[in-house]
Amino acid sequence: MNIKKIVGDCLALTAAGVVTVGATPPFMWYATHSIQYYVGNGCNAGLNLGGSHNEASGFSNAVQAWGLPNTWYRYNRRDTECIAARWSGTAAEVNQVDFLFYSGHGCGTGPYLGCSSAYSITNWADIRFGGNGYLKWVQGSACCWFVAPESDDCQSGMHPFDRWNNCFAGVHTIQGHRANTFDYTDGQSMSAEFWSRWVNGNTIYMAWREAQIHWVYEEEGNPGLQPATAAHDQLWGYELFEDAEDVQAPSGIGYLGWTTVGTPTY
Numbered sequence: 731m732n733i734k735k736i737v738g739d740c741l742a743l744t745a746a747g748v749v750t751v752g753a754t755p756p757f758m759w760y761a762t763h764s765i766q767y768y769v770g771n772g773c774n775a776g777l778n779l780g781g782s783h784n785e786a787s788g789f790s791n792a793v794q795a796w797g798l799p800n801t802w803y804r805y806n807r808r809d810t811e812c813i814a815a816r817w818s819g820t821a822a823e824v825n826q827v828d829f830l831f832y833s834g835h836g837c838g839t840g841p842y843l844g845c846s847s848a849y850s851i852t853n854w855a856d857i858r859f860g861g862n863g864y865l866k867w868v869q870g871s872a873c874c875w876f877v878a879p880e881s882d883d884c885q886s887g888m889h890p891f892d893r894w895n896n897c898f899a900g901v902h903t904i905q906g907h908r909a910n911t912f913d914y915t916d917g918q919s920m921s922a923e924f925w926s927r928w929v930n931g932n933t934i935y936m937a938w939r940e941a942q943i944h945w946v947y948e949e950e951g952n953p954g955l956q957p958a959t960a961a962h963d964q965l966w967g968y969e970l971f972e973d974a975e976d977v978q979a980p981s982g983i984g985y986l987g988w989t990t991v992g993t994p995t996y
Contacts, residue, residue, distance in 0.1 A: 758798040759864065761805035761827040762786035763812045763841070765834035770810045771844025781913030782833040783808060785871050788917035789831040792925040812843050814851045825863025825900075833917075836872025836906065837884035839893055854884070854893060860900020867934065868897075868904045871917075875906035876958050894960055905938045908958045912946055920945035935959040 764786035768777035790803055804827050807816065812834070816823040824830050835842035840857060843849040851857065859865050876894070897904060920941050927937035938959060 757828055757864075758793060758801040759804050759827045760790070760793060760801075760829040760831065761803075761807065761824065762789055762831045763805075763807045763816075763824075763834070764832070765809055765812050765843065767809050768835070768844060771812070771849045772846025773844055777835065777845075779834065779913055781917055782871075785833040785913070785917035785920070786831060788919070788921040789869075791918060792921035793829075795922065796925055796929055812841075813848050814843055815848075817841065817843070817851065818853065818856045820858060820860070820862040820899075822857075822863075825860055825865045828864050829867045829869075830859075830865060831869050831871070833871040836870055836875050838874055838876075839884040839888070840875055841870065841872060842884060851884075854888065855896060858896040858899055859904070860897065863900060865900060866902045868901060869938070870904075870906035871911065873907055873910045875904075876908045876960065897960075903934055904960045905934070906958055907942075911942075916945060 764782040765771060766779045766782040768779070769775045786806065786808075790806070793801060793803075805823065832841050839851070839854040841851075843851065859868055894904065923944060924937050924941040927940060928934050932940070
């Protein structure tokens with residue numbers, strides 16, 4: 731079991747609700763980015779992961795199993811293909827799909843793509859997810875997307891809300907983790923449960939939260955996972971793990987409400 735952690739222990743950040751309710755999307759162009767062999771992206775072998783590609787395949791298999799209309803798996807980027815240029819700017823490749831799934835290391839400003847210059851994102855404010863594109867939903871199977879940069883790697887000097895607020899020029903929700911997470915041993919089942927819940931009427935927030943708790947936290951018994959969703963015009967708050975059946979919350983977790991974020995233009 732590989733932890734998708736760069737540095738630091740983090741608390742949970744979630745949205746109080748989301749605007750996207752359970753429904754089959756009318757168009758489903760999607761892409762997966764998965765980084766497993768970080769040694770090829772300029773890092774030492776100690777950062778390699780064990781299940782990133784399996785998680786990306788599980789996401790795609792779950793989409794295809796539902797037979798969603800107008801479905802097109804546009805990009806399956808792996809390892810050295812996941813360069814920073816594909817993420818940066820309103821015209822970035824990631825904005826050419828409706829749903830983007832990322833599996834790899836994460837940090838307080840988003841994806842951690844690698845250690846050499848081609849994989850180092852130097853302007854985090856430029857990753858805004860949409861505005862000139864199609865992207866509506868983003869999922870990150872990665873640690874610590876929503877933590878304060880000063881407490882984590884990838885320091886940008888930006889407050890978390892400043893970092894992510896520009897993304898809601900077009901995106902409905904961004905999902906990831908406020909804390910550490912792990913490679914799934916069964917990435918197929920995790921995504922299958924997420925899609926089953928969302929298509930059958932759960933909010934996208936609840937579908938993500940419950941699938942993550944079931945397949946990563948409860949199933950594997952790994953403390954620290956705290957799934958999070960960010961959405962426009964919603965309060966962000968800490969996730970309490972007393973809400974997960976038979977799972978004791980990590981010590982020190984409380985509740986914190988922050989502010990509203992974003993004004994989407996879709």
